[in-house]
Amino acid sequence: GLTAYCYTGGYDCPPKTLTGSVRDDLIYIPEVIGVGELAIADRRAPEPEIKDLAKACIDSYVGGMLANKPGVAHIHVGDGARRMQSLRDLMEKHVVLPGNFHITHIGRSEALIKEAVEMARQGCYVDLDLWDRDFSYWYQVYKELKGPLDQLTVSSDASKGPPADLWYEIKACVLQHGFKLEELLKHFTSNTARALKLSRKGHLAVGCDADVAVFDKNTFEMKHVISRGQILMKDGKLNFINRPPDSRREFDVYGIRKEEDSKI
Structure with a gap:
């Protein structure tokens, strides 16, 4: 019953793939729906050359077009001083669709989340993880910065967190921090489905899962x-x-x- 997909590649850019290219992985491997996590501003991977980052993201987009898949580019942002500078350079020098980018770990610092808000205003999707159980704090910061709420998702990614943490965090936010369930829920459901372009997921409707x-x-x-x-x-x-x-x-x-x- 459960639905599972994956990305091709990892932190490194150019990314390591199964078939030799990001585009072919999307075309020939049913479970692959995008490329990621491509790391920027992180000590665990070299800062990518802009042309390599652009090629990986564009290959994912084109592979998605050819295979009728999302073709998402999932971006891991570390705590380095450059923060999202590589993404800004990419968008300045290449023709890409902001809505094809899903940028995660934006709750590392106030400087980073401010940049994430600007990216979200351009149409990118941005993601808060559940590291240190501090989601409620960063969610409030994001709201105070007037970040676009329809562009914000939540994931269990950081520290290899179990998916159950998503539910525990919703529970804590409502019962302990006073947030409304109807306000929170879309960040865990429909927003994520839209970010990943999974039209049958994230909402209840005729013809959907x-x-x-x-x-x-x-x-x-x-x-x-x-x-x-x-x-x-x-x-x-x-x-x-x-x-x-x-x-x-x-x-x-x-x-x-x-x-x-x-x-x-």
Whole structure:
């Protein structure tokens, strides 16, 4: 039931790929939807040459066009003094679409988040991670700077955080910091879907994937989870679909639709 995609490459630029080029990875590998994380202003990778950074981003865009995929360029911004200077140079010297850039780790400093707000105003998507559990602080800073809220996403990326941290952070922001759920939710759902150009994700509508999480409105405890129409959790218990035939484990199985049942 779960949906999983990946980027080709990593911190280095030119990026290492599976087929020899970013464009071909997008064309020939179904799961690849973009390039990243391309690192700038970070001690763990050399600052990329602008022409190399431009080629990686443009190849991702063109590969996406040819394969009918997002073709996103995912940018990792470190804590170096240059901050987003390489991106500004790229956009000044090359014809690129700001909406194709997804820039992460913007909550490292106030100087960096100010630059992120400017990038978001140009149409880039910017991302706050959950490092040090300080999302609520940086979210408030972003709002005070009048950053475009439709361009802001939240990820569990930093420190290899588990995806469950996203839910824990929503819970903490509402129950402990007083944010409204209806204000927060889009940064974790619909904004991310738009940033990654996944039109079937991030909202509930006819023809879209049936991804639903149901929780207690008072305690925020998760009750039910449906992914692409498959029930993965019911009444707080995990539902293991397609149980291995040789497994001796005890499973509680719910919601498996029989072939003769009418389609929903």
